[in-house]
Amino acid sequence: MVKRWIFRIVFSLCAILFLAYLGDYLVITLAIHRGRSAYGSVQVNQYLAVPLKGGKTEFDFQGTQATTCSNSLFPQMGFQPCWWLRRHTEKREDI
Numbered sequence: 001m002v003k004r005w006i007f008r009i010v011f012s013l014c015a016i017l018f019l020a021y022l023g024d025y026l027v028i029t030l031a032i033h034r035g036r037s038a039y040g041s042v043q044v045n046q047y048l049a050v051p052l053k054g055g056k057t058e059f060d061f062q063g064t065q066a067t068t069c070s071n072s073l074f075p076q077m078g079f080q081p082c083w084w085l086r087r088h089t090e091k092r093e094d095i
Contacts, residue, residue: 024073031071040082041066042089049094059092 031038046062069082 021074025076028070028072028076038071038077039079040069040071042069042082042085043067044085044089044091046091046093049092051095062093 028038043064044067045064048060048062050058050060052058067085068079069085070076070079072081073083075081
């Protein structure tokens, strides 16, 4: 009896997540076809992380780059969502 309820809850959560992603995809696809702005741009600071002796790391600023993002809840069309990218404006590249 308990296993059945757990299965129903997990299945329902997966179905809700799938429907949310599908709805998000349909909204961004319709926006593209109607000529609306489905994409945005966020300025991202890029840093190069260089390991030094003694376990320390030196960060070298590489510049700022405009990064394309999607106006959606989930990553769509190969782009990160703009709401997430605005909160993560620093990109670190390790050597």
